[in-house]
Amino acid sequence: MRTALFGAAALVALLAAAPPSRPAAVVHIRDDAFVPATITVRAGESVTFINDDDDAHTATADNASWDSEGLNQGQKWVHAFAKTGKIAYHCTVHPMMHGTIVVRSAP
Amino acid sequence: MKRRDFVHHVAWTGAGIVYVLGAEGVVRATAAATPGAFSFVQISDSHIGYAGPANDDVRATLQKAVTAINAMPAQPSFVIHTGDVTHLSKAAEFDDARAILSTLRAPLITLPGEHDVIGAEGPKRFAAAFGRKDAAGRGWSSWDQGGIHFVALINVGEGETMGMLGDEQLAWLQHDLAGRKAETPLVVFGHVPLFAVAPEWGWTTTDGTKAIAMLRRFNAVTVLNGHIHQVVEQTDGAIRFGTARSTAFPQAAPGTPGAKPGPMKVAPDSLLGVLGYRTVQIEGAGAWRERTLAQS
Numbered sequence: 122m123r124t125a126l127f128g129a130a131a132l133v134a135l136l137a138a139a140p141p142s143r144p145a146a147v148v149h150i151r152d153d154a155f156v157p158a159t160i161t162v163r164a165g166e167s168v169t170f171i172n173d174d175d176d177a178h179t180a181t182a183d184n185a186s187w188d189s190e191g192l193n194q195g196q197k198w199v200h201a202f203a204k205t206g207k208i209a210y211h212c213t214v215h216p217m218m219h220g221t222i223v224v225r226s227a228p
Numbered sequence: 229m230k231r232r233d234f235v236h237h238v239a240w241t242g243a244g245i246v247y248v249l250g251a252e253g254v255v256r257a258t259a260a261a262t263p264g265a266f267s268f269v270q271i272s273d274s275h276i277g278y279a280g281p282a283n284d285d286v287r288a289t290l291q292k293a294v295t296a297i298n299a300m301p302a303q304p305s306f307v308i309h310t311g312d313v314t315h316l317s318k319a320a321e322f323d324d325a326r327a328i329l330s331t332l333r334a335p336l337i338t339l340p341g342e343h344d345v346i347g348a349e350g351p352k353r354f355a356a357a358f359g360r361k362d363a364a365g366r367g368w369s370s371w372d373q374g375g376i377h378f379v380a381l382i383n384v385g386e387g388e389t390m391g392m393l394g395d396e397q398l399a400w401l402q403h404d405l406a407g408r409k410a411e412t413p414l415v416v417f418g419h420v421p422l423f424a425v426a427p428e429w430g431w432t433t434t435d436g437t438k439a440i441a442m443l444r445r446f447n448a449v450t451v452l453n454g455h456i457h458q459v460v461e462q463t464d465g466a467i468r469f470g471t472a473r474s475t476a477f478p479q480a481a482p483g484t485p486g487a488k489p490g491p492m493k494v495a496p497d498s499l500l501g502v503l504g505y506r507t508v509q510i511e512g513a514g515a516w517r518e519r520t521l522a523q524s
Contacts, residue, residue, distance in 0.1 A: 175280045176490035190347035191316030214342045
């Protein structure tokens with residue numbers, strides 16, 4: 122009984138210490154635009170890019186450090202951002218499409 | 229020699245309409261192609277790998293174009309594909325495209341579009357499937373055939389975006405054209421339009437004006453591009469620009485209110501009417517002179 126109480130208390134303490142869950146960072150590619158155009162995540166978090174358009178798109182870092190390559194309609198690509206900073210990206214098949222990922226320090 | 233006495237000119241067919249392009253940039257309707265004359269075919273934007281409402285079988289429509297070209301009674305001297313052979317630069321897409329295009333009876337020349345050079349592997353896959361051994365730089369080339377000097381430019385894959393020739397290619401072009409007589413008829417190919425069709429849609433070559441400046445001293449220049457999936461023509465002095473239809477799907481006309489670039493769905497029974505390829509005929513001196521004099 123004492124062991125069970127101790128275990129339950131430890132679980133409550135653990136849950137209390139955990140940071141509140143954050144919604145997944147998602148960028149939709151829609152009507153030849155990245156939506157939202159700028160998104161902020163914490164270091165270590167991922168961004169999911171989803172192509173909603175009936176056209177091919179890419180999410181490609183301007184500095185070439187990452188590249189989704191071609192995404193057809195309905196396809197998604199997930200990338201984790203380890204380093205803090207601001208990263209500009211674009212679609213290689215639609216040069217007018219630009220977006221920005223802001224990566225902040227983890228708390 | 230007077231300008232009107234130039235040896236050759238170029239005629240092209242859009243959707244059943246035959247045009248004649250003269251040294252002065254004059255365009256007029258003309259009769260069917262002369263049997264036995266030098267000719268070539270432009271095919272473009274096949275987007276093998278696309279699967280959407282604008283065309284549920286892009287392989288079938290490319291095959292239909294190939295079959296039609298193979299059925300021409302006089303085979304063209306070559307067929308040039310002006311890019312976007314594939315949709316996503318995937319290996320399977322290149323395999324499918326090559327399987328269909330390799331059945332052409334005429335020799336095939338293929339230029340890349342921006343859809344063929346996606347990611348790190350795209351350019352390698354394109355080169356493996358369609359690269360030319362005699363090309364320079366990233367694939368640009370020129371050759372003389374049928375009394376014409378042909379130039380194939382690459383305006384994708386330069387830097388981070390499309391619609392750019394780059395300094396290396398422009399220097400090559402300048403060297404390639406140097407010393408050629410102004411009377412030499414030129415035909416210039418590339419994927420993205422060399423002229424500004426709709427820059428806000430990416431339908432232009434940002435440093436295209438530098439190439440166009442090099443072409444201005446020539447008396448008969450034809451520039452044939454793809455990319456925009458429709459026929460748009462423009463004349464600038466002695467330079468005649470023309471874009472080609474796609475074999476996959478149409479796109480909206482530039483300036484259409486509320487429209488954006490990308491696959492455009494039309495009624496299924498209308499699709500084949502907006503897809504196509506271009507037959508280009510190089511006609512002889514007699515025909516050219518006679519028609520030009522009749523116009524002037």
